[in-house]
Amino acid sequence: MRIAVVGASGNIGTALLRALQADGRQHEVIGVVRRPPPPEPPYDAVLWHALDIADPVAPERLAAIVAGVDVVVNLAWGFQPSHDPAYLERVGVGGTRAVLDAVRTAGVGHLVHMSSVGTYSPARSGQRVTEDYPRDGIPSSPYSQHKAAAERLLDRAERDAGEDLLIARMRPGLVLQRAAGSSLLRYGLPALVPAAVLRWLPLLPLDQQFCVPVVHSDDVADAIVRVVEQRAGGAFNLSAEPSIGRREVAAALGAKAVQLPAKVLRGAADLAWRLHLQPLDPGWIDLAFGVPLLDTTRARDVLGWAPTVDARRALGELIEGMRDRDATASPVLRRRSTREQLTDLLTVGPITRRRKS
Template structure:
């Protein structure tokens, strides 16, 4: 059985790959994602890989080609952030599902499993368990819920048009696992949340909104449900959740680590505008819609999954949440961009010299320190610039290239900083902030179109980054000549030089995409169709 997993690099996707790899019925796996993972590490090493952006109308033809010869498709791709770009979220999540289903039908795929959610259900105000027949109109005020409900309508239409295809829609609760610790922090708590303290000290009391109740499920249990759905050729909807319901008091007890009362009751009414304000101020990634879901999502009856799929959870929701909290404390993750650990560096497998490494007497430490400090300052400015580019052009076809360059430069920046510290050199105190300010001012140029993204911006920003990456590459070549003196294996610098060449290739692709449109009227630099 050949299985294609769309959106295979995230929380559920990584667990599904792991599960499929041990199923004797599955002979091969193709993983699809906008941004490809490290295919040499678990669990991504179990799949072949290809990149595709499902939001584009043209993606249907690409997907149909990739689905050719597949027995089943598992569609998991879903964009949670950025909350402010509703059009982008709808294109990826709702239109993307339509593109995946259409392509599967064109390719002759006969078994499909799609990731829906408890968030698709209509709101309730009680604890009475609902089965899959409960309405799926979503919860007003939650963009996630509204889009999940819209996705359900896409699947309704597909089922009506293709009764010959077995379409299963899984509606899991909150999905937790250790590997998603850093991802969930970024998406919902943000960088300011002191989750690093969770493994050393827990809060004695935890504020909890009145009426909150959720169901959780471990990612491994969700993955088993997806595997059973495609292997059995299941049809229809399936609620997937652990048996225990996590009330506000239960959540507070788990977070605090206390068995007694650990929650401070917080009225919902003032909390909602507070969360809204924090989100608008960019202090909190989570918007107020998630509160609405936590308050009004139904408790799910999982009887159908048990009887039809032979599925039952092996872990409780409390166990899954405990595992997640411990992982958040450690900053755990996996080898993909969505699941990246909190302080990941792709070069951490290469040893650095011991702290206060002694340079040979023949080296002018003052000149070397200044040279490395200048490169770190430039890397700081370049990192801010490429991160801003990736965020600004997230809704374009070249976002995967920009994002991959941003991740690579971030990793290298971290490694260079550690290398400087290992030599006993201080980090630059003046040059880096000055370059950072200059980089910010350079991005303020209006390019003749104030307050709008200019078509010229993508071209010019890419050219500036190409220059920066080229300069960085030359810096690695210089340092490679002094690898022995620095106490670093020369192969590390060879890898960095090769990575710079890859980054230039990605940026060349961005430039080639943007430059034919940059000065022509009536052509959008950001159109998915062009």
């Protein structure tokens, strides 16, 4: 098959490239990213095109790139600069619109879109939902609102295209792998904080109500490959067991959990974010305490999918990857350098304001 992957060099994209090259598969893969990676595994067997999906000319250029492919997989999304939500909306929602326009123009009949547990409306702590649960997102989370808005674009596209376009929506929980360690450090820790701090964290201040679904990147990639090769459509929840709560996070960090009410944590995160002392907007706290757990029955029944990595192991891999600053050759997953971050902070400003991440 000829497969175009938009956003092919990030966390999920890197895992997908590994999966598409496994078991003697002979797929032709076209990668569309803002900054193509160097020709090292698993990026060396891909025909790369440089394109910023937020660019106004993206639909026209992308249509030419995907002409003649069997399926387009859209993984493109932005997480920084968190102080520029309008730009993040142009990447996530506008990028989804660009992909849909390109797919229609090129006459591609199958689209696989990377959605998220974040597309779902708030739920009770520990509540498990199927794919028909309301999809209005967490109101105070820009990420969640953008994911929900992107899915509304898919709804309209399905109605307009009818049988001419089959759309699959992947809705994973938090997607983790070791190789994403440095990348998530850049997004989650202030520039001045070294990765080594994660080895000496004595306490984990977190509300006991914390409970989120988690899945390994390789298992998400496996689900996408199954959707592509089976030409499947519809929505698919993806997560592993058990759900991850405060106890599991504390165990993975080797820290002692202490009660900190979510409201207090949010207030501290909000103040630190507004002062540019940490890069995550407070909506991520609301997301962490508002998303449901996921019923994955449909993925198991329709795709024959099941996670191969349990959630505790996926979390442990990620934390080890963060401690070791694990990385790949991709610009997105490159190794975190405190010196580089400090240089960028002094020359081009904090990551929360700049578009280089």
